[in-house]
Amino acid sequence: MMLRGTPFHSRTSALCQSQNWRRWGGCVVAGSYELNHDREYYAIRAAAGLIDVSPLYKYLIRGRGAVAFLDRVVTRNVARCAEGQVLYTPWCDEAGKVMDDGTLARLGEEAFRLTAAEPTLRWLLDNATGFDVTIDDITESTAALALQGPAARDILRNVADADMDTLRYFRSTTATIHGIPVSISRTGYTGDLGYEIWVAAEDAEPLWDALIGGGRDYGITPTGILALDVARIEAGLILLDVDYVPAHRALIESRTSSPFELGLGWTVKLDKGPFIGSSALQREKREGSSWQLRGLDVDWESLERVYGEVGLPPQLPMIAWRTSVPVYDGGRQAGYATSGCWSPILKKYIVLAHLHSQHARPGTALQMEVTVEHQRKRAAASVVETPFFNPERKRA
Amino acid sequence: MTKGAHYDAIIIGGGHNGLVNAAYLARAGKRVLVLERRHVLGGATVTEEIFPGFKYTVLSYVVSLLRPEIIRELDLPSHGLEILPLESTVTPLPNGDYLGRWADHDQTRRELYRHSPRDADAYDDYGKLMYHLAYAVKPIVGMVPPDPTSLSVKDLRGLLKVGKHFRSLGEEQFHALFKLMTMSSSDFLDEWFETVPLKATMSASGIIGTFLGPRSPGTAYVLLHHYMGELDGAFRAWGFARGGTGAISASIAGAARKFGAEIRTEAGVTQVTVKDGRATGVVLDNGDEISARVVVSGLDPKHTFLNLVEANHLPGDFVDTIRRFKIRGSSGKVNLSLSELPNFTCLPGVGPHLRGAISISPSVDYIERAYDDAKYGDFSRRPYMDIIIPSMIDPTMAPPGKHVMSIFVQYAPSDLTGGWNETKREAFGDAVINTLSQFAPNLPSAILHRQVMTPWDMERDMGLTQGNIFHGELSLHQLFFLRPAPAWCDYSTPLKNYYQCGSGTHPGGGISGWSGRLAALKVLKDW
DSSP states (O other), rough: OOOOOTTTTTHHHHHHHEEEEETTTTEEEEEEESSSSSSHHHHOOOOOOOOEOOEEEEEEEEETHHHHHHHHBBBSSSOOTTBBBEEEEEEEEETTTEEEEEEEEEEEEEEEEEEEEOHHHHHHHHTTSSSOOEEEOOTTTEEEEEEEEETTTHHHHBBBOOOOGGOOTEEEEEEEEEEEEEEEOEEEEEEEEEEEEEEGGGGGHHHHHHHHHHGGGTTTTEOOOOHHHHEEEEEEOHHHHHHHOOOOOOOOOGGGOOOGGGGGGGGGGGGGGOOOTHHHHHHHHOOOEEEEEEEEEEEEEHHHHHTTTOOOOOOOOOSOSOOOOEEEEETTTEEEEEEEETTTTEEEEEEEEEEGGOOOOOOOOEEEEETTTTTTEEEEEEEEEESOOOOOOTTT | OOOOEEEEEEEEBBHHHHHHHHHHHHHHHEEEEEOOSSSSHHHHHHHHEEEEEEEEEEEEOOOOOOOOOHHHHTTTTGTTOOOOOOOOOOEEEESSSSEEEOHHHHHHHHHHHHHOOOHHHHHHHHHHHHHHEEEEEEEHHHHHOOOOTOHHHHHEEEEEEEEHHHHHHHHHHHHHHHHHHHOOOOHHHHOOOOOHHHHHHHTTTTTTTTTOOTTTTTHHHHHHHHHHHTTTTGGGOOEETTTHHHHHHHHHHHHHHHHHHHEEOOOEEEEEEOOOOEEEEEEEESEEEEEEEEEOOOOOIIIIIIIIOOOOOOHHHHHHHHHHOOOOEEEEEEEEEEOOOOOOBBSSSGGGGGSEEEOOOOOHHHHHHHHHHTTTTTOOSSOEEEEEHHHHGGGGGSSSTEEEEEEEOOOOOOOOOOOOHHHHHHHHHHHHHHHTTTTTTTHHHHEEEEEOOHHHHHIIIIIGGOOTSSOOSSSSSGGGGGSTTTTSSSBSSSSSEEEOOOOSSSSSSSOOOHHHHHHHHHHHOOO
16 A cells, blocks of 8 residues: 555645655655755744645544543643633643643634644544544544744735734634635744644645745745754654653553653643543652653764764764663763754754653753764763743744 | 043954954953944944845855854854855856756766766865865864964974874875965866866865965965865854844854943044053044053954054064055955846756855856956956855845845955046946846846945945955965964964954954954963
């Protein structure tokens, strides 16, 4: 069986010079359009990148019991989510371990759209017993584009009939773009000023054309997921299956992580009443977490030294890596890194790492393993808070 | 006349080196004041909206050698420094063809192969050699030059370090380095390549900012500088600064202010005050006097020693050396506001070539002829040009759908026969547009506004003596321990407590910040 393209495939495949395709949710999406993803990355930070994010799993949750149902399922407080608001939220199993994370948009009084990285329909249905809700899988019928970067608002002002100036961070609205009905949310996975645009799959192609046409004078650039991966690490945003193992897929318990251990403690609303995993999370909050997800800033001089030993300047990861790498505190292992890349905008080698809580205080001096010419070396790295990159325009 | 406050250090000139110097001194806890004559910071590293809505990188337009350690130590990214990639160089040819070098290795190789299968191979070998040479030479460029005639421990240790680096080179590399130091870029490249526009475009990098031609001995050395930028590879300290080069100055100023430096614009310095053989402060053009323990000049050597300090405070032979210091300007700059993109005959329409550099350098003969004009006191009728379209890289440089074009032009001699005036400046601008319109015929009709900068304008507007963009020629007799004068290459001067940090000191030239940083380290060492 062939892998599917997304509803934008006729457009993206015509542009993908590199033939660099990546798998995502059973689809293929462009890794990069050009031979190198460099310029696509800079489009996100200096103009606007247009990214096909259709493979996200999407569910429409409607009914009088929608609020109560979702409040049982996710960790955020859904009752306090206003119409037109969007919440970023994880959800957990009974042990309080994260199964997935996504955005929950309140489209109306009794209507929500939930995105997920993994298929989640069965789990939602299983937990819906007794609630007055209907749950529709709209993954295939809804296509989605992320328009991310400082020019994103100007472009949408140009093409959409909604008031983009009043659409605040983590709010959503309906609009039409060249007559095509869309839902626009001020959200994204880049840590920049950006939007995600949700559209019926049959309208995908004209929407793409309208955005490219309206964005040309603003530097709109079709952008693949290699560039997105660098941007999301800079933004300190975690990725399922890379930075954490979804609890229901973990073969051994030690692979699972709680929201507190993933830097998502702020999403856990224990005062909203019981929800799936809440008693375990209550206990963890009281007793403390064993792990913390933190940023590491790998020291340049230290890299220069370990590479200089073999007569090379530092070799830096331009494409984000996603393997487990040991992190040490002197003789002891302090934890493990899960994603890292050279940040072109910060001019720093940045890494996301799981650290035992006693090594996780910002400022702690640790060492990360680096392989230099087939030899294991250690480079100095200091613990920092995420996000690494957090421009004012993200929220402005 | 009012007596102002007292500072630890006053830096004269808010160009990029002066700002770097101030940032490092302030970072070390010193009370620092920067004085800039113009209303805007940056000196030659400046972005200005000369025509409403269109931002010009008035003089310097790309960043190639900005030191990674400066970016790190001053954390310039947190003050807004963003360097965007400038990936390609395309040379349009008179016969309607072109030569392109692209970001992707295979793409470049295929393009070179189209012109010469042999050169396609040679290009990689050449790149490897230059990489090794740059790796060996870089630490020397980045050090305070030792004085080879001095027997002080510091200088001997420095010489030993230089010697060690040269010894670490293999035989082939050592010979190549010696050739680079002595040959013309044209002769050196002839040993490697046969493609005419390739040799011309590469050799052009050796003549930028100098009053030399591609066939002048000594020009080969600058070829190496390009690979020094490449050594930093992924760090990428080269490209186009978002917001233009002025954004680089702004980020350095931001860092300096964060460390506590005070920066004043529209505060020109007329004189450095001297008491008992020591610099004690400055006098401003409004008559105010400000005192400081040390004074650092970021201006060129002529201003620093001949204008700001009375001659009787400096040794006569030193003043003489500075008088003879070669600082002839050789280049001009044309900045355009465009209603539409240029349509190049060789690559019609909008394409990736418009996001990189476009080099008008079809052959070494062409550039050498352009130099011939300048040798005898004329500007080049058919000049060499290095062109970028900043709005294609950073759309905010121009209104949506409109563009700005930055054209570096050589040669425009500072000592034009009969002298520069407004008519000759515009005639020079016309020569640039005429030449370019042979490759992009729609260009003249797309021009909404044009700014022409000759050495005459650079001297008047930016205070660059003779309009020399590097504060003095980058030729071998004015480099390393000879820059700007023998025995005064370590940023100190014959006048106690008076220091120099501009491009007229080692290693000089381009937006590197090297001089500013090394001078600050010297000031702090002497403190």
